[in-house]
Amino acid sequence: MTALVFRTLLSHWRRRPFQIVTLLLGLTVATALWSAVQAVNAEARASYAAAASRLGGDQLDSFTVQGANSFDQSAYIALRRAGWEVSPMVEGRIRRADTTLRIIGFDPLTAPPQMGTGATLDADELGGFFGPGGVAFAEPDLIARLDGVDLPELRAVDGTPPRTLLMDIGAAQRLLDLDGQLTRLVSVPTATGPDPSDVTGLAFTRTPPEQGNDINALTDSFHLNLTAFGVLSFVVGLFIVYSAIGLAFEQRKPMLRTLRACGVPLARLLWVMLAELAALALIAGLAGVALGYFVAAALLPDVAATLDGLYGANVDGTLAFRPGWWAAGLAISMLGALIAAADTLWRTVHLPLLAPAQPNAWLGAQRRAMRWQIMAASLFIALAILGAALANSLIAGFALIAALMLGAALALPTLLSFALRVGAARARGPVSQWVWADGRLQLSRLSLALMALLVALSANIGVGTMVSSFRETFTGWLDQRLASEIYLTARDEAQADAILTYVAPRTTAQLPIFSTDLRWQGQQVELFGVADHATYRDNWPLIAQGPAPWDQLRARTGVLVNEQLALREGISPGDRLSLPTPSGLWALEVAAIYSDYGNPRGQLMVNVAGLTERFPDVDRLRYALRLPPGQAPDLIADLTERFDLGPQQIIDQQAIKSLSLSIFERTFTVTAALNVLTLGVAALALFTAMLTLQLMRLPAVAPLWAMGLTRAQLARIEMGRTVLLALLTGVLAIPVGLALAWVLMTIINVQAFGWRLPIFLYPLDWLRLVLLALVAAALAAALPALRLARTPPGALLRVFADER
């Protein structure tokens, strides 16, 4: 009997192939977007873990010199000769073939065995590896991309980190222009020896193996953002599934009733329906995960570029195949189908065996539902308002967004119903009154699709406002921050002196930018020393300040704090803080707070003379050069030639600006893509809902046709009403979207990055979006309206015969 029941139920889909397509499509899209985001996150996390384990990073201690990017390799020799079993490394970045390549140089003879590289060399190749030409290992894809580029001989080794060349330390020093210099030493954690600082005279710090924690902490907020988008897409996708399943239920109601009347037990009917659902979910899940894989593969390069640009985290741009991810995709598809079908299953249980359909009972049910919805909406909105006042973590921020969106979505039917009642009160004539009243009747079925539209539209407005505001702020900030024409990093102090002397006649100012790393309040912060100059006084982007910040800085009594550090530590201008220096604590007053976008770390700024006085060993290598306009390119070319400078050593303002902006744009490429997809899904939800409604509403429309309205008139009314509802939803989405933007910028951004951003309003964007929603609604209503217009009169007539 089970098989028979199953066949009977399935026969419905054979007659309505379009319905099953919508259902599968909805579930597939929901699963795909969800899985894509999960895949991107998983890939990024796997990359962090692999990066930590590669070259033994998760097993080896690191030795670096405080406040210096590199140090002379004589320090390495001194440590070896003092009994330290350390191994030298030199790391850096170069640009070739439009790609930033990470160069890692190591010494295979002293490298601890934990430092596997995945490479093997024959005996007779060893000479070449050590020799002046050198051999570099890289992943095969990268080698293909670097064909013909001037580099050491490249050898393909699977598993080499992305965009990385692994080579002998000597070859790496030549490539990075770091002859005789090392950037760090590594050792097994058990290595011991006399105090490295005593041996070398350099301030060595030893850091234990990294477990990928640093990069995880930095990038967590980014991944949480992505996850939130994934959830949003999934929820919107479920609206489609809900509509499709609801439609199928309405149409199969007579069949279900007949089956029950024929003696099929309710439990068995439910089991068969669940089995049917599971089968559909499985198909959609498989398709969804496959589709998700392609979406993820398309998104990943941008995500990788973003993570690299924002956090320096290296993520492989290609997607690996992970079985766990397939399983999770299928599970989420099943779960989604079950959630979307819960209502239908519940109604099947309570299906009156013999009672005919009672359209007017809808209205009663709708009133009850609306009362329940408005109560829930009030609760959520109250929670959101409470959250706005209290939220102090990223999770709380996202919970706040969830409460805001849910509250707004649940309040939507009531608000629309109110608007329709206002319209009805002004209606003249029976047709007009019917249009408004019938509109309210439809709300219960249409409201879910409209909620989806509201969520998608307000997410678009919110995220769009955030991105545009951020871009506007960021561009202005870059202009202020990068006021100097050329930024110079010398190899050593002798070179710095030589260059400065040489360029003196051509510069209007030479501003030192010295820095050292500090451990302060349990965190690593950068301490910068800058000169007292108009470049800073006139341009530096201060967001809160005391009476005379630059005078305080010049007097060496003041310190500037970047925004993220100030927020983290609750610092405001006028506060006093003490910094650890080699000669004891340095008491300073906070003179101002400055914005510092794109930097995940805390930063402090003091007068450069004060810095060199307190930290006599600080490297004096970096300078900003001010020159008359238009002379930067010539000077850079001249200096590069004369002093044999590497591309990282001398950078002009324009190059930094365009690099920063491109990183910024990439950061939000993924956001924009997900935004568009969400809106598309919402339009699809509206479309399926309209289709459902049109079929269910034939009994309601038939009497009007019988009273003399033409089918074309009816179709126009249906379409006009849908567009009106979409318009109302779109208008309501604007305040919701702005509230969302406010939460994103004042809570999420602050928690995630430590940046508070001013909100700018973009009414033209809203207009465009509302128009887009209207077009989507019109398109969604067009097909059902067209079908109504073409419904044979016989079908309308049959309503009176069949349904009663």
Place this chain on the structure above:
Amino acid sequence: MNAERFFPLLFAMLLLPVAGLGQGFAGLGTDAGEGFAVPDPQTRFSFPDDHGPHPDYRIEWWYLTANLQDEAGRDYGIQWTLFRSALAPGEAEAWSSPQVWMGHAGLTTPEAHFVGERLARGGIGQAGVVADPFAAWIDDWSFEGATPANASLGASGDGFAYALELSSDAPFVPQGEDGYSVKSAEGQASYYYSQPFYTAEGTLTVGDQQIAVTGTAWLDREWSSQPLSDNQTGWDWFSLSLEDGHRVMAFRLRQTDGTAYHSGTWITPEGTPQPLAPDALRFTPLATTRVERSGATLPTRWRIEIPQHALDITVDALQPQSWMETLFPYWEGPIAITGSHTGRGYLEMTGYDEDTQ
């Protein structure tokens, strides 16, 4: 993670020169070729220059062994060796240098055998040798003094360390024909001289125990580009310090056909060398030991006969498990001499692996 992908580069790089060729020990049986210099019988040593490195030759070593006793008369042995191996002839600047250095240190007691190993690139100062004033070093291991005849020696490793003062008034002794040491019937040869007359004094550290010791020591200096013939698989090398003041260097190079090439030097107490012809020496393994760490089975008790000097002795390893567990593993340890003569010495055996007797 795929284990193969993370196979350490180091192993692959340094093992292949040996494993891939399957001839000779540690690649010593390869062709000179590639522009390396070849020893010639006419050249005579010139000191102090020849205490320093000869980068045009493929391999070279500074090889010190010492037989030591503590106050209670217990026997110990130490080894300090610096190997130079050239990937190409000559020197180049900094990391481009083709010279690779390898240090081995051993300390043997009747109960245990300790081993340390260090590797370094040439050209950067981590390891090297300077002839005058003499200094040979790798990391914190060193052999330094005004000349190699009066020098301090030190090394350390897992669980052991030693520091010794070495001195000798005797001349350096050329081995073979005035320093030209022939290694096969086909004429492969090396430059080879020794200082077999050191007295040694110093401290051994075993675990956390400090032991004051005195004794004798022996330095071997050898360089070449192809010291072994293709058909030679390894050697058994003896340095004997006899109580009557004589010193004997004797070795047997084993060949793939089961025969062996013999050579040695009889050194009078005054330091006058008398080369021993291949048929003047007889070596007879008397007992073998299976090395626990590698599974190799090798002779640790020998009978050695030099009829023309009325020498017929039995040598016994102080510690039969004196296995040097290094990149190129071998056996090296102190021996006691009984029979027609008595004394102490050192034995080195290479080219024994699991299935060789």
